[in-house]
Amino acid sequence: MKPIQTYSVVPKLPKNLKPLWSLAYNFWFAWNDRIVDLFSRIDARLWRESGGNPVAFINMLPQEMLVDLSNDELFLDRMTETVESLSAYLGSTASAVEFKGRDTSQPVIAYFSFEFGITPCLPIYSGGLGILAGDHLKSASDLNLPLVGVGLCYTQGYFRQYLTPDAWQNERYPVYDFEQMPLTEVMNEAGEPLKFLLDLRGQKVVVRIWKAAVGRVNLYLMDTNITENPPEVRELTTRLYGGDLEMRLKQEVLLGIGGMMALDVLGLSPTVIHMNEGHSAFAGLERIRRFMQDRDISFEAASELTASSCVFTTHTPVPAGNDRFPPDLMQRYFEGYARDMGIAFKVFLALGREDPRDDAESFCMTVLALRLSRFNNGVSKLHGEVSRKMWQRVWPQFPLQDVPIGAITNGVHHPSWVAADMAVLYDRFLGANWREDPDCDRVWRNADAIPDSELWRTHERLRERLVDFVRMRLRAELTERGARYKEIEAADDVLDPGALTIGFARRFATYKRANLLLQDKSRLLKLISRTERPIQFIFAGKAHPKDNEGKRLIQELVQLCRTPKCRNKMVFLTDYDMDVAEYMVQGCDVWLNTPRVPLEACGTSGMKAMANGVLHCSTLDGWWAEAYESNNSLGWAIGMGEYYDDLEHQDFVESQTLYNLLENDLVPEFYERGHGNLPRTWIRRMKKALLKLGPVFNGHRMVEEYAKVAYRPAYSNYNDLAADNFAKAKALAQWRMEIMTCWHGVEIRNVVSREPGQVHVGEAIEVDCEVNLNGLTAEDVTVEIYSGGVDHEGVFTDRRTKSMEPRDTTDDGWRRFSGMFKPSSPGRYGFNVRVLPSHANLLDSHSLGLIRWA
Numbered sequence: 001m002k003p004i005q006t007y008s009v010v011p012k013l014p015k016n017l018k019p020l021w022s023l024a025y026n027f028w029f030a031w032n033d034r035i036v037d038l039f040s041r042i043d044a045r046l047w048r049e050s051g052g053n054p055v056a057f058i059n060m061l062p063q064e065m066l067v068d069l070s071n072d073e074l075f076l077d078r079m080t081e082t083v084e085s086l087s088a089y090l091g092s093t094a095s096a097v098e099f100k101g102r103d104t105s106q107p108v109i110a111y112f113s114f115e116f117g118i119t120p121c122l123p124i125y126s127g128g129l130g131i132l133a134g135d136h137l138k139s140a141s142d143l144n145l146p147l148v149g150v151g152l153c154y155t156q157g158y159f160r161q162y163l164t165p166d167a168w169q170n171e172r173y174p175v176y177d178f179e180q181m182p183l184t185e186v187m188n189e190a191g192e193p194l195k196f197l198l199d200l201r202g203q204k205v206v207v208r209i210w211k212a213a214v215g216r217v218n219l220y221l222m223d224t225n226i227t228e229n230p231p232e233v234r235e236l237t238t239r240l241y242g243g244d245l246e247m248r249l250k251q252e253v254l255l256g257i258g259g260m261m262a263l264d265v266l267g268l269s270p271t272v273i274h275m276n277e278g279h280s281a282f283a284g285l286e287r288i289r290r291f292m293q294d295r296d297i298s299f300e301a302a303s304e305l306t307a308s309s310c311v312f313t314t315h316t317p318v319p320a321g322n323d324r325f326p327p328d329l330m331q332r333y334f335e336g337y338a339r340d341m342g343i344a345f346k347v348f349l350a351l352g353r354e355d356p357r358d359d360a361e362s363f364c365m366t367v368l369a370l371r372l373s374r375f376n377n378g379v380s381k382l383h384g385e386v387s388r389k390m391w392q393r394v395w396p397q398f399p400l401q402d403v404p405i406g407a408i409t410n411g412v413h414h415p416s417w418v419a420a421d422m423a424v425l426y427d428r429f430l431g432a433n434w435r436e437d438p439d440c441d442r443v444w445r446n447a448d449a450i451p452d453s454e455l456w457r458t459h460e461r462l463r464e465r466l467v468d469f470v471r472m473r474l475r476a477e478l479t480e481r482g483a484r485y486k487e488i489e490a491a492d493d494v495l496d497p498g499a500l501t502i503g504f505a506r507r508f509a510t511y512k513r514a515n516l517l518l519q520d521k522s523r524l525l526k527l528i529s530r531t532e533r534p535i536q537f538i539f540a541g542k543a544h545p546k547d548n549e550g551k552r553l554i555q556e557l558v559q560l561c562r563t564p565k566c567r568n569k570m571v572f573l574t575d576y577d578m579d580v581a582e583y584m585v586q587g588c589d590v591w592l593n594t595p596r597v598p599l600e601a602c603g604t605s606g607m608k609a610m611a612n613g614v615l616h617c618s619t620l621d622g623w624w625a626e627a628y629e630s631n632n633s634l635g636w637a638i639g640m641g642e643y644y645d646d647l648e649h650q651d652f653v654e655s656q657t658l659y660n661l662l663e664n665d666l667v668p669e670f671y672e673r674g675h676g677n678l679p680r681t682w683i684r685r686m687k688k689a690l691l692k693l694g695p696v697f698n699g700h701r702m703v704e705e706y707a708k709v710a711y712r713p714a715y716s717n718y719n720d721l722a723a724d725n726f727a728k729a730k731a732l733a734q735w736r737m738e739i740m741t742c743w744h745g746v747e748i749r750n751v752v753s754r755e756p757g758q759v760h761v762g763e764a765i766e767v768d769c770e771v772n773l774n775g776l777t778a779e780d781v782t783v784e785i786y787s788g789g790v791d792h793e794g795v796f797t798d799r800r801t802k803s804m805e806p807r808d809t810t811d812d813g814w815r816r817f818s819g820m821f822k823p824s825s826p827g828r829y830g831f832n833v834r835v836l837p838s839h840a841n842l843l844d845s846h847s848l849g850l851i852r853w854a
């Protein structure tokens with residue numbers, strides 16, 4: 001039997017404790033230790049049981065305790081102080097990034113993401129992508145950036161991991177109660193839940209919206225799990241990365257198209273859309289459709305406007321990470337949509353195809369996003385390069401270096417990831433600015449001033465805390481599994497709080513090679529069996545529920561960890577999440593990462609570790625390829641970032657390198673103790689890493705970079721193109737049509753170079769040519785000298801471009817152009833001449849896909 005109606009029964013909070021709600025309903029607690037202290041000191045056990053969720057926590061407090069608290073002057077004082085600091089934070093208007101002439105009642109940027117990792121108690125993330133999105137919001141909040149987040153609220157989140165007795169990963173899906181989370185349902189003026197209707201293949205989907213306040217930034221999460229919807233529709237927001245391909249498509253429709261509708265019903269009209277990963281690319285599409293419908297402009301003008309003000313970040317070079325949908329599936333959901341937009345379905349499909357003429361090609365969300373945005377970036381320098389190669393086919397005819405995908409290296413939000421104990425040390429020696437201005441060299445230079453002994457003692461305390469945490473988790477796990485008393489007791493002997501501790505935690509995707517360390521088991525066993533100078537390992541990570549290969553890796557690893565020889569030296573922690581990550585990145589001595597180059601786009605867990613003085617040891621992939629210094633002075637490299645054809649051979653070579661590093665470098669250095677039992681060389685390395693890497697690999701630097709190179713330009717483009725009833729957008733679209741018609745006749749001839757005999761570095765070489773403009777004017781094009789070094793196969797290895805000036809016209813109507821270039825280094829050098837379309841409002845001359853080479 002089911003009840004007719006259900007209620008959430010909450011405690012009666014005494015009046016003078018009401019301000020606690022304002023602390024509970026802002027995720028600022030995720031990076032503010034004072035708020036966490038305030039709650040946890042009320043009742044540490046209940047706080048733990050609530051999973052660090054202040055709303056659930058308050059609702060759990062017994063009425064007597066509330067009455068007690070309401071009479072506790074000391075507590076009330078602390079509460080008032082904390083509430084005031086929140087109000088001060090929220091009230092501050094100072095911003096590092098200005099948007100000229102903006103409407104201050106409106107956000108400038110909407111940040112769309114499939115997942116967000118803000119705190120462990122809002123489990124709507126799976127891994128790095130989500131945590132990055134969470135850190136982006138937090139840094140945007142600290143920088144007072146006018147940004148809102150848009151995402152989905154999954155009732156079952158990502159799965160929780162547990163292991164069967166034979167170490168096979170199983171999944172649990174607890175159902176979360178949003179009423180018990182720091183989320184508020186958005187209401188309309190009449191005080192009823194705000195809802196809107198999304199059309200999904202003719203089915204009307206009712207969507208409601210939850211608001212998460214993340215400091216000064218609002219995150220809006222869509223939810224279809226309501227009684228008005230039939231079961232199959234409610235399922236849409238049940239699981240992150242659950243379900244089949246069609247479910248993924250529907251969820252992405254909800255995120256992109258639904259997200260734009262949500263902003264609309266919320267009365268928000270951001271000018272810049274940031275699509276974080278291809279999942280949200282339909283947002284760009286919906287933006288085009290809305291411009292056409294609401295502003296009555298053409299598809300072409302709407303596309304220009306959209307692309308000029310959209311930002312897209314791609315996050316993975318692994319093919320499976322880039323969603324592709326078969327054309328017939330797309331047809332079922334988008335045929336009517338394309339008709340609404342007034343474009344043929346084939347043209348529509350071309351937006352998501354690398355080769356628009358290939359009817360068999362599936363529809364790729366990454367390609368769609370690349371086409372709908374003029375600001376595309378990868379998430380590390382190396383990943384930028386890899387992405388240009390990977391998506392070159394979207395811009396055929398263009399040399400690799402010209403593929404318009406840049407790089408903004410990820411960063412982590414320091415105040416969230418730095419341990420409270422370490423933060424106290426930073427407050428004292430770096431000053432409070434390490435929280436607000438972490439991308440300042442001057443701040444981190446003071447790391448040198450931290451006394452060795454204090455830094456080391458703090459670090460050791462964090463290692464002890466980690467070991468304690470591991471034992472507690474193991475005990476809980478064993479108890480749950482019904483292990484015998486003796487076994488449970490033995491959990492207390494696991495690990496040595498004073499031993500060199502290596503951490504490895506991440507998703508068990510195959511390319512991350514969690515088993516690299518297991519390549520030579522006898523060597524590994526020898527390494528961990530030493531009683532003098534001991535070394536120990538802590539592992540954690542989930543495999544995707546459908547990834548049996550990943551599950552097999554976990555099984556192999558866990559079975560090894562459970563053998564008597566390894567039991568106390570190697571531990572696998574189940575159910576890796578932000579909570580486990582926090583203990584690990586703060587308490588290990590070394591953070592190990594072993595991705596197969598170049599498949600790790602960036603990697604961020606190592607940055608979290610680094611911010612706590614944990615040294616990094618990794619293959620030269622992602623961020624480490626740009627952070628690493630060649631003499632190992634900041635941390636260690638496994639190999640030199642080589643690519644291999646024979647992967648088995650690569651695993652062998654790199655695992656041997658890793659064992660050598662551990663045996664010959666890490667262990668001796670860690671145990672080389674001087675006066676006061678301090679490892680001086682090790683400590684020097686910790687400080688140097690903080691000093692050099694601290695100012696760079698943080699969220700503030702990252703968000704400011706997005707603001708400077710993408711948000712601000714996109715914002716002014718939008719204003720420019722939209723002014724005077726979209727005059728420039730319309731003109732640009734018109735111009736584009738003309739170019740498209742005339743371009744086939746554009747040609748180059750008579751390229752001549754006048755060089756001063758033998759060419760010396762820095763000497764100018766003059767170049768002339770004649771161009772048939774075929775009805776276009778010299779202002780419609782850029783004629784460029786494209787020059788650079790040439791390799792033995794005659795291919796450009798680098799390039800510079802120099803535009804040429806229009807001169808007179810030949811008798812047969814061709815326009816002469818001339819210019820010059822200077823070879824910048826000795827060696828084989830070459831040049832070519834090309835013509836590209838050019839227009840003051842055209843951000844990227846490549847976006848038309850037009851080019852003519854001599």
Ligand SMILES: *Cc1c(COP(=O)(O)O)cnc(C)c1O
Pocket residue numbers: 126127128129131505506507576577578581582602603604605606608
């Ligand atoms: C930081 C983090 C990640 C991402 O780590 P990578 O090094 O990028 O693999 C994944 N999961 C959790 C829980 C994290 O905190």
